[in-house]
Amino acid sequence: MKWARVTIAWLESRSGLGAFIKPLMSHRVPASAKWWYVFGSATLMFFVIQVVTGVCLATVYAPSAAEAWASLRYIDSEVPAGWLIRAIHGWSSNAMVVMMAIHGLQVFLHASYKYPRELNWITGVFLLLVVLGLAFTGQVMRWDQDAYWGLGIGASIVDRVPLIGSQMRDLVLGGPIIGGETLNRFFALHVFILPGMAIGLLGLHLALIMRHGISEMPRAGERVDPATYTPAYEARMEREGVPFHPDASQRDMVFCGACLIALIVLAAVYGPFGPGAQPDPTLIDTNPRPDYPFMWIFGAVSLLPPSSETVVMLAAPALLVVWLLLVPLLGRAGERAPSRRPGMMLAAALAVIGIASLTWEGMTSPWSPVMDAWSSLPTPGAMVRGRKALEVQGAIVFQYAQCRNCHALDGEGGRRGPELDSIATRMTPEQLTRQVQQGGGNMPAYGKNLSSAQMSALVSFLATLKPSDEAPADIPGALLPLPSR
Amino acid sequence: MNGVPSRVVLFIGAVLAAVTACDRLPGMPSEVAPPSIGSEAWTRATFNTYCRGCHASGADGASIPLMDRSYWTFASDERVIAATANGQGVMMPAFSQSAGGPFTDDEVMALARGMRGVFGGSSGAGISATIVPGDRANGEGLFANACAPCHRDGAPGGSLVDPAFLALVSDQGLWASTLAGRAVLGMPAWNHAMPSRPSGLTQEEAADIIAFVASHRAAKKDAPP
Known part of the structure; x- marks a missing residue:
């Protein structure tokens, strides 16, 4: 093996690579840094997986509006293990966002962003934004219904920016509408611009970690004082620190290994994301939802009253980012222990609960109409049986006017409006007529779409919708509150 | 196998198993051909x-x-x-x-x-699929006898001579309902045996009844604008 030793020695003498790597491996880290500190490494691992699988996919993917969808189907069905690589890329993307959030949360809980690591945190915030940008542009790469409508929604949010909104929209889409150039633009973002930014920021982030060392576990009463911190930290590392490799790195490796196994199992069992139906702007019979990292924004936007949409959608993300950037600058000294920072703990808890519940809301709330309910869900037999001739015609009008797309009967149908199983106990025929004719709440007016015969048939049908043992609504003008969704 | 560590054999076996099983993993997207038209x-x-x-x-x-x-x-x-x-x-x-x-x-x-x-099955029995012309005067008497028990004002089936009802149902629709009946609503088919008529109605009598009912339709058809 003499030739191997000679080759390595030659490489080392010319490149100095070993001299560069050795301090990385042996730098001293706090012995207290146990399993809490594995999340950053796992995020890095997922990023590396994204780069490798992304390069593989880019060798086959066709970034053109006409061919993108078909090329994904080709990867799924023709390329050996192509579907598995797509699945790993998709699952790893979600895993990276989650792991990054956990890593950031851990740093926040332990206030590791305090002096002298403010810039570590700030580069981390920008990394988070870049990774979210990668996730969004990655969803667009699928070029299916979800991608198309997700882009449409994103573009209309950008369009709301005061003064320069339409110019920004044109810049994002490559024109006023989603067209052939749009996909090329997002492809360039997804494979060149954003990964380049991520790699640059990541290098800076890691260099800063090497420069300032890994923070110790916080202890109550141990305050960070910028005047004395650095010498005290270095002395303590000299005294109590352990080398990164193998002490800390073995925990990183175990955790990353477990993450890798979980990732491959998820990818192998649940497969790739999409592509869903082909993008077709003439099809409104679709229920697009964004990918998981954006589900909470989807949930939040959908719950907003229309009057506040523009302000909240534009100002809230900007304020959130500014606040995240200011966290280490405003709180650079003082206590790090969670028990001494109740306000920050409350903020973190509220953020986690808020994002989790809005994500749940985004996933489960069926606020889009069910576009084919009117032609596919029959009137339940119990609501037809024993009805008079005109009332049965009213049940047909109910389907004909597509009421079912927003109003469920017997648990089936849209949920945009209230279920109507017992509407007759809440509204009199007069109130029903007024509601159908003039609309109100979220409901459009149907007065111009229905003939008077259809109207009277429909109302006579709706007036039968009540449990047999309950009295019909009969107090003129008294509208009892509708049950919540 | 002497000399080869067992864990190396295991590893190679696992890799081979993974590669050959790749097409049978549950996550693999399957191509489902849409059913052919007419099937x-x-x-x-x-x-x-x-x-x-x-x-x-x-x-x-x-x-x-x-x-x-x-x-x-x-x-x-x-x-x-x-x-x-x-x-x-x-x-x-x-x-x-x-x-x-x-x-x-x-x-x-x-x-x-x-x-x-x-x-369904094959059509037959010489029944016209489209409505045949009927005699309104004859239909009035038949209606009182065969339909009115359920379809007079206030009866469980509701009035059929209601202009709102007639604005929504075409003569062809009345024909189809009379011939097919609506079992779920308790309405028998045309040839159902009644106490007064053990063999039900004839095709011509059904047409007469529909001519009578349709004569109550408002002159101008109340169609949506």
């Missing part, structure tokens, strides 16, 4: 998406129950194709592409024939 699966899927909302079977649905055999005993293919392609009466929309609907002419024909194959 039973296609007919059922198309019916469930486009027709079932109004034309479901006995228990559910508010319009003519196409999933029941009763309708298909007198409906001709031509009649079903015409109604599907161009719509029928006030509320049945047209489904052919030439009338703004989703189906090609071939698909309309395949759907009409497919529904008969799936839900």
Whole structure:
């Protein structure tokens, strides 16, 4: 093996690579840094997986509006293990966002962003934004219904920016509408611009970690004082620190290994994301939802009253980012222990609960109409049986006017409006007529779409919708509150 | 195997197993070919998406129950194709592409024939699929006898001479309901035995009754604007 030793020695003498790597491996880290500190490494691992699988996919993917969808189907069905690589890329993307959030949360809980690591945190915030940008542009790469409508929604949010909104929209889409150039633009973002930014920021982030060392576990009463911190930290590392490799790195490796196994199992069992139906702007019979990292924004936007949409959608993300950037600058000294920072703990808890519940809301709330309910869900037999001739015609009008797309009967149908199983106990025929004719709440007016015969048939049908043992609504003008969704 | 560590063998085995099992993993997307036009699966899927909302079977649905055999005993293919392609009466929309609907002419024909194959049987017994002209005066007496017990004002079936009802139901619709009956609503078919008429109505008598009922329709058809 003499030739191997000679080759390595030659490489080392010319490149100095070993001299560069050795301090990385042996730098001293706090012995207290146990399993809490594995999340950053796992995020890095997922990023590396994204780069490798992304390069593989880019060798086959066709970034053109006409061919993108078909090329994904080709990867799924023709390329050996192509579907598995797509699945790993998709699952790893979600895993990276989650792991990054956990890593950031851990740093926040332990206030590791305090002096002298403010810039570590700030580069981390920008990394988070870049990774979210990668996730969004990655969803667009699928070029299916979800991608198309997700882009449409994103573009209309950008369009709301005061003064320069339409110019920004044109810049994002490559024109006023989603067209052939749009996909090329997002492809360039997804494979060149954003990964380049991520790699640059990541290098800076890691260099800063090497420069300032890994923070110790916080202890109550141990305050960070910028005047004395650095010498005290270095002395303590000299005294109590352990080398990164193998002490800390073995925990990183175990955790990353477990993450890798979980990732491959998820990818192998649940497969790739999409592509869903082909993008077709003439099809409104679709229920697009964004990918998981954006589900909470989807949930939040959908719950907003229309009057506040523009302000909240534009100002809230900007304020959130500014606040995240200011966290280490405003709180650079003082206590790090969670028990001494109740306000920050409350903020973190509220953020986690808020994002989790809005994500749940985004996933489960069926606020889009069910576009084919009117032609596919029959009137339940119990609501037809024993009805008079005109009332049965009213049940047909109910389907004909597509009421079912927003109003469920017997648990089936849209949920945009209230279920109507017992509407007759809440509204009199007069109130029903007024509601159908003039609309109100979220409901459009149907007065111009229905003939008077259809109207009277429909109302006579709706007036039968009540449990047999309950009295019909009969107090003129008294509208009892509708049950919540 | 002497000399080769067992864990190396295990590893190679695991890799081989993983590679060969790659096409059998549960996450692999499968290509499901859409059912061919005219097949039973296609007919059922198309019916469930486009027709079932109004034309479901006995228990559910508010319009003519196409999933029941009763309708298909007198409906001709031509009649079903015409109604599907161009719509029928006030509320049945047209489904052919030439009338703004989703189906090609071939698909309309395949759907009409497919529904008969799936839900019904052959038409026959010399019953006209479309309404025949009737005698209003004769129908009035027949109505009082055969229909009024359920369809007079205040009776469980509700009035049929109500202008609102008649504005929504075409004569052809009345014909189909009379011939097929609506079992779920308690309405018997035309040839059902009644105390006064053990053999039910004849085709001509049904037409007479419909002529009487339709004469109450308001002169100007109350169609949506």
